[in-house]
Amino acid sequence: MAKIVLGLGASHTPLLTLDSEQWAHRAAVDYANARLNLSDGRWVDYAQLLAEVGPRHEAVVTPGILRDKALACDAALDRLADALAQAEPDVVVIVGDDQAELFGPSNQPVIALFHGEDIVTSDKFGKDESPDWVRDMGRGYLMDEIHRVPGCPALALDLIQGMVDRGIDVATVAQVDDPRKAGFGHAYGFIVKRLFRGRRYPVVPVLLNTYFPPNVPTAARVHDMGIALAEAVEASASTLRVAVVASGGLSHFVVDEGLDRRVLDAFIARDTAVLRAIPREALHSGSSEILNWVMTAGAVGAMPVQWHEYQPLYRTPAGTGVGAAFAIWRQNA
Numbered sequence: 001m002a003k004i005v006l007g008l009g010a011s012h013t014p015l016l017t018l019d020s021e022q023w024a025h026r027a028a029v030d031y032a033n034a035r036l037n038l039s040d041g042r043w044v045d046y047a048q049l050l051a052e053v054g055p056r057h058e059a060v061v062t063p064g065i066l067r068d069k070a071l072a073c074d075a076a077l078d079r080l081a082d083a084l085a086q087a088e089p090d091v092v093v094i095v096g097d098d099q100a101e102l103f104g105p106s107n108q109p110v111i112a113l114f115h116g117e118d119i120v121t122s123d124k125f126g127k128d129e130s131p132d133w134v135r136d137m138g139r140g141y142l143m144d145e146i147h148r149v150p151g152c153p154a155l156a157l158d159l160i161q162g163m164v165d166r167g168i169d170v171a172t173v174a175q176v177d178d179p180r181k182a183g184f185g186h187a188y189g190f191i192v193k194r195l196f197r198g199r200r201y202p203v204v205p206v207l208l209n210t211y212f213p214p215n216v217p218t219a220a221r222v223h224d225m226g227i228a229l230a231e232a233v234e235a236s237a238s239t240l241r242v243a244v245v246a247s248g249g250l251s252h253f254v255v256d257e258g259l260d261r262r263v264l265d266a267f268i269a270r271d272t273a274v275l276r277a278i279p280r281e282a283l284h285s286g287s288s289e290i291l292n293w294v295m296t297a298g299a300v301g302a303m304p305v306q307w308h309e310y311q312p313l314y315r316t317p318a319g320t321g322v323g324a325a326f327a328i329w330r331q332n333a
Contacts, residue, residue, distance in 0.1 A: 002155065002236040006087040007300035007329030008080050009246040009267075009293050012096075012190040013322040015313055016077065017140025020063070020070040022133045023315050027061075030253060030320035039256045041281025046318060049254065055317035069311055076309040076326040081195045083328045089243035091152045091202045093159075093229070095292045095299075096187025096247040097210040102176070109171035110215050111225060112207040113163075114184075115156035119149040119203055120176040122183035142189030146179045149192050152202035155233075155240055159204060162232025168225050173207070187247040187292075195245070208295060210248075210288035219283070220276040222291045226298020233299075246296035248289030250323040255312050256287070260323035263290055267297055267327065268305045286322070293325075300329040 015023050030036065034045045044052070084092075101122050103109070123145050125138025138144035163170050176183050188205050206229070209216055217225070233242055250260040259282055266274035275294050283290060308327040315321040 002233045002238045002240040002242055004230060004233055004244055004300060004303070005089060005241045006083065006243040007296055007303055008084065008195070008243065009296060009325060009327040010077065010080055010191065010195065011249055011322060011324040011326065012187055012247050013252065013313065013324060014137045015070070015322060016073055016194070016324070017137045017190070018133060020066040022136065023066055025133045027315040027320070030316050033253065035285070036254050036320060037285040037287060038254055039251065039259050039282040039287065041284065046316070046320070049320070050318040053318055057314040057319045058317035060314050061317055069313055072309070072311055073324055077194055079307065080326055080328065081197055083330065084195050084243060085197065087243055087330070088241065089201060090240040091155055091204060091242055093204045093206060093242060093244045094188050094191050094247055095206045095208060095244065095295050097289055097292060098185060098187070098207045099211055101185025102173070102182050102207065104182070108209055108212050108215065110209050110217055111168070112171035112173050113156055113160050114151060114173045114205045114207070115153050115160060116151050116174045117153060119151050119188065119205060120179045120183050121147045121149070121189050122179055122185055140190060140193060141186035142193050143186060146183065147189065150200055150202045152204050155236060155238060156204045158236040158238065159229060159232045162235045163225070163228045166228040166231055168228045191245050191247050206295070208292055210283070210291045211285070216288065217291070218280065219278040219291060219294050222295045223272060223276050223298040226295040227301070229295070230299045230301055244296050244299045246293040248292050250287070250290055250325045252286035252322040253320050255314055255319050255321045255323050257312050257323065259287070260310060260312070260325060263293070264308060264310060264325060264327070267293070268308070270302065303329045303331055306330045306332065
């Protein structure tokens with residue numbers, strides 16, 4: 001049977017593809033965002049957020065602190081890449097979310113698995129007319145041009161069948177017809193670019209709809225999906241060593257350290273009741289990517305969190321930004 005040998009979690013914010021001096025471009029997006037999500041389910045614009053909380057993070061939005069945060073995140077990503085190399089997986093399952101890169105309003109499944117030979121990325125952020133920082137971000141996401149990453153059709157088909165047999169109705173994707181119109185996006189390209197270090201690990205992408213109502217699954221349902229994924233891996237006739245990687249999160253675009261730390265503590269304590277009870281109102285917009293981590297936690301099961309790092313990346317005085325998290329699930333030697 002196949003075996004899950006490693007779990008990883010990594011934020012994939014654009015900040016991790018840019019120099020800290022370029023983070024101001026993402027702050028500008030926040031200032032203009034009319035729908036900043038709060039963990040109580042409310043939506044506000046930046047002026048409303050500032051009026052409610054004040055400039056309470058102004059002291060940490062300085063060039064020196066942002067530079068230190070960037071270096072800490074870079075070191076954390078290196079540690080994840082080291083763990084992946086040490087585990088020597090035969091295949092990597094990436095649990096991510098599509099953000100109108102491959103899917104759209106005409107077709108938005110709750111969950112889909114790709115079972116094709118080649119994972120083909122979109123070149124959305126590589127246009128000549130794009131600003132330099134957008135093209136830099138595109139390179140970090142493998143979305144500067146069309147890239148091809150090897151899939152793992154045999155295992156993907158085992159997982160699809162195994163999950164369906166366990167009550168998870170999985171949509172499937174077998175090919176990318178025209179990557180200039182629709183292709184794989186940043187949740188997958190970032191992991192390949194930053195953690196693989198040029199290795200050609202075959203990948204099985206899991207596309208979880210975290211962002212787009214009305215069919216976003218609950219945290220409890222997503223955890224069930226992770227359990228079914230693990231059982232499908234174990235039921236596979238192959239002998240592959242599998243790594244499972246959660247891509248994205250944690251809270252954004254308003255950082256909620258309390259939410260993030262509760263979620264991380266639940267991973268460490270293997271408190272599935274807390275994870276399954278995360279309310280919908282806390283999982284809007286970018287914070288919805290916490291669901292990718294919850295599914296991964298379901299997949300790794302009793303495997304302990306061996307190491308984790310958390311960096312609240314504030315980029316405006318009112319506290320917009322990203323709760324950047326990194327984790328390794330691995331059996332102790």
